[in-house]
Amino acid sequence: MTEMEDAIKVNNLVTHYGDRVILKSISFAVPRGQTTVILGGSGCGKSTLLKHLIGLLRPTSGQILINNGNIAAMNEGELDEIRKKMGVLFQGAALLNSMTLADNVALPLREHTKLEDSTIQIMVRMKLDLVGLSGFEHFFPSQLSGGMKKRAGLARAMALDPEFLFFDEPSAGLDPVTAAGLDKLILKLRDVFKMTIVVVTHELPSVFMIADYVIMLDLGDVVFAGTLDELRISEHPRVRMFLERRPETEVYSPEDYFRFIAGD
Amino acid sequence: MRSIAEIFFGALGRKALGSLKGLHDTSRLINTTFYWTVVSPLRGKPVRLRASVSEVVKTGYNSIPIVSVIAFFVGIILALQAAYQLKKLGALIYVASLVGVSITRELGPILTAIIVAGRSGSAFAAEIGSMKAAEEVDALISMGINPVRFLVVPKLLAMMLMLPALTIIADGVGLFGGFFLSVTLLGIHPSNYIQQTASSLMHKDVFTGLVKAWAFGVAITIVGAYQGFKVEGGAEEVGSRTTSSVVISIFMVIVFDLFFTVLFYFLT
Numbered sequence: 001m002t003e004m005e006d007a008i009k010v011n012n013l014v015t016h017y018g019d020r021v022i023l024k025s026i027s028f029a030v031p032r033g034q035t036t037v038i039l040g041g042s043g044c045g046k047s048t049l050l051k052h053l054i055g056l057l058r059p060t061s062g063q064i065l066i067n068n069g070n071i072a073a074m075n076e077g078e079l080d081e082i083r084k085k086m087g088v089l090f091q092g093a094a095l096l097n098s099m100t101l102a103d104n105v106a107l108p109l110r111e112h113t114k115l116e117d118s119t120i121q122i123m124v125r126m127k128l129d130l131v132g133l134s135g136f137e138h139f140f141p142s143q144l145s146g147g148m149k150k151r152a153g154l155a156r157a158m159a160l161d162p163e164f165l166f167f168d169e170p171s172a173g174l175d176p177v178t179a180a181g182l183d184k185l186i187l188k189l190r191d192v193f194k195m196t197i198v199v200v201t202h203e204l205p206s207v208f209m210i211a212d213y214v215i216m217l218d219l220g221d222v223v224f225a226g227t228l229d230e231l232r233i234s235e236h237p238r239v240r241m242f243l244e245r246r247p248e249t250e251v252y253s254p255e256d257y258f259r260f261i262a263g264d
Numbered sequence: 265m266r267s268i269a270e271i272f273f274g275a276l277g278r279k280a281l282g283s284l285k286g287l288h289d290t291s292r293l294i295n296t297t298f299y300w301t302v303v304s305p306l307r308g309k310p311v312r313l314r315a316s317v318s319e320v321v322k323t324g325y326n327s328i329p330i331v332s333v334i335a336f337f338v339g340i341i342l343a344l345q346a347a348y349q350l351k352k353l354g355a356l357i358y359v360a361s362l363v364g365v366s367i368t369r370e371l372g373p374i375l376t377a378i379i380v381a382g383r384s385g386s387a388f389a390a391e392i393g394s395m396k397a398a399e400e401v402d403a404l405i406s407m408g409i410n411p412v413r414f415l416v417v418p419k420l421l422a423m424m425l426m427l428p429a430l431t432i433i434a435d436g437v438g439l440f441g442g443f444f445l446s447v448t449l450l451g452i453h454p455s456n457y458i459q460q461t462a463s464s465l466m467h468k469d470v471f472t473g474l475v476k477a478w479a480f481g482v483a484i485t486i487v488g489a490y491q492g493f494k495v496e497g498g499a500e501e502v503g504s505r506t507t508s509s510v511v512i513s514i515f516m517v518i519v520f521d522l523f524f525t526v527l528f529y530f531l532t
């Protein structure tokens with residue numbers, strides 16, 4: 001039971017942007033204390049799903065159970081309590097540009113705890129050390145490289161020692177070496193702090209390195225949910241296409257395509 | 265083929281629905297801002313004092329030079345224009361009354377508001393808009409920090425304090441501009457000028473000007489913040505939202521000015 005307990009459960013989640021349906025009634029579960037990767041092609045709704053999981057967007061219908069509480073039905077006050085248990089690393093790190101790294105990492109601590117400033121300073125240094133950024137306390141985000149920003153964003157996400165960590169495309173825009181470094185950091189966090197980690201990505205090397213459990217989205221549906229080993233042997237055509245990096249089959253014959261772009 | 269009427273009323277309806285949504289979003293922003301400025305401090309969650317002080321410096325203190333220079337020039341212009349007419353009537357001394365009343369009741373507050381709308385209203389929209397585009401606003405929410413409390417309330421407090429303060433400065437410097445011109449170019453005796461100003465200027469003239477200034481401060485902040493939060497896309501939208509924040513806040517300042525001027529005219 002303890003091994004496979006679900007930390008997050010999503011039931012029949014439907015989401016729209018305006019009139020456009022993005023996720024069509026999806027259901028899945030995220031096991032506790034493991035790294036779950038949400039995989040899928042560009043524009044299939046991964047970031048959208050992540051924003052629902054952290055309560056930034058409200059679903060059209062369906063449930064999102066986090067520790068058995070349905071965040072889709074919570075008010076802002078209740079959501080804020082849940083959010084203190086979550087750390088999020090956004091696609092572009094989303095550090096506050098007007099503050100130094102130290103202040104960025106200290107922000108959640110200053111807002112949500114009554115700790116002495118000297119204590120906060122020590123905690124900030126610990127978090128920055130954890131992500132390999134000690135000595136950069138007084139740098140501003142604009143003075144950092146993309147990889148350093150991501151690690152700083154991770155330090156901030158870790159500030160309140162959250163139960164859940166969410167990553168949106170952690171390795172996007174990073175060179176392979178830096179990306180692998182970030183992956184190792186994610187593994188370390190799972191092993192050392194026993195956190196439940198959810199990573200959104202489309203980078204295959206990263207998936208095989210960090211995932212315990214994989215959920216694959218396609219066109220707003222879950223096409224696969226299972227362990228990494230199950231993913232490797234899956235026969236689902238979309239999964240195979242993704243794993244073998246095969247391009248989308250041509251929808252149009254050349255003549256049709258010409259007629260399509262010519263506009264009749 | 266759709267008829268002309270269909271197209272016309274369709275467009276009208278969409279426009280109306282669009283502005284209705286804008287109105288709804290604006291009133292929600294005003295509500296939230298009011299909650300985090302007034303209600304939540306009473307419940308023991310104080311406003312961000314340090315951020316408010318830094319906003320006071322940015323929006324208020326740094327505007328003092330430009331506000332002073334413009335008020336001084338306007339004081340001179342106003343005195344000259346008044347003299348042009350009053351000289352014909354042989355009532356040159358009334359330049360002092362005219363300058364005093366127009367500056368304190370009208371020009372001081374509105375000049376200040378327009379300068380601050382251009383400097384700070386646009387800065388608010390640009391700051392919040394670029395934070396929105398870079399997911400920084402989402403990051404705040406995900407940390408359980410309300411972006412209105414974090415970003416808007418300090419600006420609002422600073423503006424509510426500094427717009428009246430800047431207006432007092434503009435009043436003072438504007439009056440001095442009129443005085444300076446009158447005693448030099450127009451040859452009015454300084455003590456006569458001061459006496460005339462003092463006898464025609466009433467407390468309520470200054471007071472109504474400051475009430476206006478306070479309201480302008482609120483309007484500029486809300487417009488700037490609203491335009492900032494409206495940014496959905498990337499950097500180019502930040503630019504266009506910044507522009508509209510200046511245009512709309514100057515428009516709102518004039519509308520509020522009209523409202524208050526009519527109100528005070530009948531009240532007093």
Ligand SMILES: Nc1ncnc2c1ncn2[C@@H]1O[C@H](COP(=O)(O)OP(=O)(O)OP(=O)(O)O)[C@@H](O)[C@H]1O
Pocket residue numbers: 017018022040041042043044045046047048049202496
């Ligand atoms: N704010 C928005 N308003 C309207 N439509 C949106 C918005 N954000 C995303 N979409 C649409 O929703 C769909 C899913 O977007 P989403 O960002 O979730 O994709 P994604 O899977 O994260 O893609 P990527 O891998 O490129 O980041 C896209 O087709 C996009 O056009």
Ligand SMILES: [Mg+2]
Pocket residue numbers: 046047048091168169
């Ligand atoms: Mg995305």
